[in-house]
Amino acid sequence: MYAYEALPVAEWFRRNRELAGFHNPTRALYQTVRELVENSLDATETYGILPTIYLRINIEDEQKSWVSVYAEDNGIGIPGAEIPNVFGRVFYSSKYRIKQHRGVFGLGLKMVVLYAQSTTNKPVYVRSAALKSDKIYEYQIMIDTNSNSPIILDRKEYPNKYRWHGTAVKVYLEGSWLAAKKRIEDYLKRTAIIAPYAEIAFKGPDMELWLKRRTTKLPPAPKEGLPHPKSVDVDTLKQMVAESRGMTLLEFLMESFDAVGEGTAKVFLEWAGFNPNMKVTAMTPEEMVKLVEKMKQYGGWRRPRSEWLSPVGAELLEIGAKAILGAEAVFAVTRKPESYGGHPFIVEAAVAWGGQIPPSDKPVLLRYANKIPLLYDEGADVARKVVDEFNWQNYKVKFPASLAVIIHVCSTKIPYASAGKEAIAEVPEIEKEMRLALRDAAKKLRLYLSRKEKEMEMFNR
Amino acid sequence: MYAYEALPVAEWFRRNRELAGFHNPTRALYQTVRELVENSLDATETYGILPTIYLRINIEDEQKSWVSVYAEDNGIGIPGAEIPNVFGRVFYSSKYRIKQHRGVFGLGLKMVVLYAQSTTNKPVYVRSAALKSDKIYEYQIMIDTNSNSPIILDRKEYPNKYRWHGTAVKVYLEGSWLAAKKRIEDYLKRTAIIAPYAEIAFKGPDMELWLKRRTTKLPPAPKEGLPHPKSVDVDTLKQMVAESRGMTLLEFLMESFDAVGEGTAKVFLEWAGFNPNMKVTAMTPEEMVKLVEKMKQYGGWRRPRSEWLSPVGAELLEIGAKAILGAEAVFAVTRKPESYGGHPFIVEAAVAWGGQIPPSDKPVLLRYANKIPLLYDEGADVARKVVDEFNWQNYKVKFPASLAVIIHVCSTKIPYASAGKEAIAEVPEIEKEMRLALRDAAKKLRLYLSRKEKEMEMFNR
Numbered sequence A, B: 001m002y003a004y005e006a007l008p009v010a011e012w013f014r015r016n017r018e019l020a021g022f023h024n025p026t027r028a029l030y031q032t033v034r035e036l037v038e039n040s041l042d043a044t045e046t047y048g049i050l051p052t053i054y055l056r057i058n059i060e061d062e063q064k065s066w067v068s069v070y071a072e073d074n075g076i077g078i079p080g081a082e083i084p085n086v087f088g089r090v091f092y093s094s095k096y097r098i099k100q101h102r103g104v105f106g107l108g109l110k111m112v113v114l115y116a117q118s119t120t121n122k123p124v125y126v127r128s129a130a131l132k133s134d135k136i137y138e139y140q141i142m143i144d145t146n147s148n149s150p151i152i153l154d155r156k157e158y159p160n161k162y163r164w165h166g167t168a169v170k171v172y173l174e175g176s177w178l179a180a181k182k183r184i185e186d187y188l189k190r191t192a193i194i195a196p197y198a199e200i201a202f203k204g205p206d207m208e209l210w211l212k213r214r215t216t217k218l219p220p221a222p223k224e225g226l227p228h229p230k231s232v233d234v235d236t237l238k239q240m241v242a243e244s245r246g247m248t249l250l251e252f253l254m255e256s257f258d259a260v261g262e263g264t265a266k267v268f269l270e271w272a273g274f275n276p277n278m279k280v281t282a283m284t285p286e287e288m289v290k291l292v293e294k295m296k297q298y299g300g301w302r303r304p305r306s307e308w309l310s311p312v313g314a315e316l317l318e319i320g321a322k323a324i325l326g327a328e329a330v331f332a333v334t335r336k337p338e339s340y341g342g343h344p345f346i347v348e349a350a351v352a353w354g355g356q357i358p359p360s361d362k363p364v365l366l367r368y369a370n371k372i373p374l375l376y377d378e379g380a381d382v383a384r385k386v387v388d389e390f391n392w393q394n395y396k397v398k399f400p401a402s403l404a405v406i407i408h409v410c411s412t413k414i415p416y417a418s419a420g421k422e423a424i425a426e427v428p429e430i431e432k433e434m435r436l437a438l439r440d441a442a443k444k445l446r447l448y449l450s451r452k453e454k455e456m457e458m459f460n461r
């Protein structure tokens, strides 16, 4: 009755792994591929490197349904001393900052390692060299779930003769290849649509897939941003003040926040009833609460800037969708940046028409968040709702039609519905932008279809 | 580029609070009510106490949209020394055992406290006395998110003159009462359907709701169970072996697992090729992997027992549904225990017909997991799929119809799709049982409708 227990964080995630997408051997194999591929794309494109990714799944023991997954990239690599924590410590990441990447939680690799060691009892094998590193490092690592720290089973380092940089990872896990195959294939193709600048060579037990690089143009690499005044709460403000090193309130606002110049800061502080020259660290807790409240209420802030975002852009979307879907025509739109709760976001949409797209009674929907294809939980995603409620008749589309819709949301804070990153929770500002993006793209389709109709009429006279 | 950071667990959950249902002021208010009410029900019914719960929501500051939530119960209470960790330490719980409760994560209260302190900077106020406690303890607590430990702002204790036992909690948070009102009302009514033995008195800013106790019959209190041989993985086995205090393999199987008698253990160990008299701690890691693999493959285990489950039962389901829905007739079914992955589960279903249920084109679906009403993410829940695919025509139901369907899954391990516990992930064994339970309940409805038809015919002659 009164027996309480504290669970260490790594043990908690091992026991509740379905929250991160590791429900069963089928989902776990799919999720392992996702975590490795998304890390590789984050380690390349974000730093201006054209991604080249090798991915291999082998059946290791049919009877036990053990498979191995191997992923290798040409990214920035991981410094030798950091490899143990990167793979062996839950909530260890380089992505806890205001900048768009696919990774956000600092959990992905650790879930892969926890699932692998819980099912096959084998370590993860890692080989990596950072940019300009003289050495290549190799490790075998497991996680001590009691202390949330890496267990190093083996460690090697040797000269990096050919100036290689990148990361290679191999894990052994219980996985159902046949049940997961279709989803994995789908995931990789959808990745090639949104990232046509990536080259992905996949080899599975009974199939091969080569997704060629369709363009060498990369989307703009996102910069690192500052929080917008509307996005902070009291605890966050306390942490920022602790790092403010003796600034005045005026300096603090100008230096630590996005979209706050000297003029705006002065006007705001007067409106809010604060002394601009007071030392930030002299604020009482009540004054901090008041400051946060006023920041949220103030209507005069500039919009959050969007340099920290990295949309795909209409041109690349069109290249990707045409190449992979075999569409006759693709119309893409990138909306202007908007924000919710102080977090900037951009919605992009594309409609792909005809060609090899199979006709169906409702549009095929390809959902993306920060360039990650979302395949599961479509019913819980606001994008499905937007596409189903859209009035296609106004845009000359009658069903069955060969129509695919791509909806991509990018943001410094995607409101995921779960740690498995499979659906976007409902946020009114995002939903509105999805509708508008879809409308803009559909208008272009309507124009194309009317022109085609006219040509057909001319032709048939 | 190579700057890594480790986030403390409490800080990580504070930043990613939408994963646990605290997306915005509306959802956070709803989720706070859920966490407090579910804890109170776990602290009463599970120990054979008829629940009496007072719940109050007050507007504290209209302009800042600060509200307070107060919940008081007559449960087993919390020992004084445990109160700080219970409220101030993420992953601290009495429910990390094989037994059905609503709570499973050891996170609920901490999310409430983290959200409250992040928005209003106020502590949680707690008053509690355990059963037979001479004293009543009062605390004011916040969470230090760097060290994941309670900050005690105030502590009092005084004599427990009237032998009270229970827990009272008050928090101040940013919450949108008007936006959350409908869901909170819905949630409390759905709680009263599944727990007609509970008395819940709610007072909100502009409404009152008194859910009377409809019966003094309580469902069977669940016992505490052992893991089934099919439900363990390698890491879990390692932990169990570490606690086995020098047993032989034979003793270990008989003592530490559910549904394993001496006979079964001997037969299994022979089949699997293990020496029954070997000391468990002498097993190598490879042998442990082999043991787990053989335990999963062995077809001769008995089914997992279900003493650790606590279904509602057809009788209580009918009482609850009739009283709250105002149905003309209710037909409920409780299926026999089944299992998935070694975890026992039971599915119950009820169909409520006519009376005050408004007619609609598809059945109203009331979903429950371990007696928790699930209101959000219906699209991601397998129960919605089962009800929509059901062939109602075969059961004399034509739409629009006044029909409500209740589906309840209870298990020692509900496969939740997220930490907010709003939807059940797809597990084939559970889905199958839902279909069968729905069929059984619908058959009873069909019988009732045919009889009614006949009576009408007789009447109209």
Ligand SMILES: Nc1ncnc2c1ncn2[C@@H]1O[C@H](COP(=O)(O)OP(=O)(O)OP(=O)(O)O)[C@@H](O)[C@H]1O
Pocket (backbone or CB within 6 Å): A035, A039, A040, A043, A073, A075, A076, A077, A078, A086, A092, A093, A094, A095, A102, A103, A104, A105, A106, A107, A108, A109, A110, A166, A167
């Ligand atoms: N292929 C890679 N190349 C370079 N660095 C990598 C690679 N994979 C992972 N990393 C580094 O390891 C860190 C941890 O990766 P992990 O997948 O666990 O978390 P994450 O990507 O930050 O977030 P998420 O849990 O959302 O995936 C990353 O932040 C990144 O710095």
Ligand SMILES: Nc1ncnc2c1ncn2[C@@H]1O[C@H](COP(=O)(O)OP(=O)(O)OP(=O)(O)O)[C@@H](O)[C@H]1O
Pocket (backbone or CB within 6 Å): B035, B039, B040, B043, B073, B075, B076, B077, B078, B086, B092, B093, B094, B095, B102, B103, B104, B105, B106, B107, B108, B109, B110, B166, B167
């Ligand atoms: N009203 C209450 N009466 C008695 N004990 C309580 C009460 N509320 C909470 N507790 C105790 O505090 C512990 C922590 O509660 P908390 O809600 O944080 O986690 P949980 O209920 O175990 O799991 P979950 O995160 O799924 O809700 C519980 O396990 C229980 O032992």
Ligand SMILES: [Mg+2]
Pocket (backbone or CB within 6 Å): A035, A038, A039, A103, A104, A107, A108, A109
């Ligand atoms: Mg990652």
Ligand SMILES: [Mg+2]
Pocket (backbone or CB within 6 Å): B035, B038, B039, B103, B104, B107, B108, B109
């Ligand atoms: Mg709880």
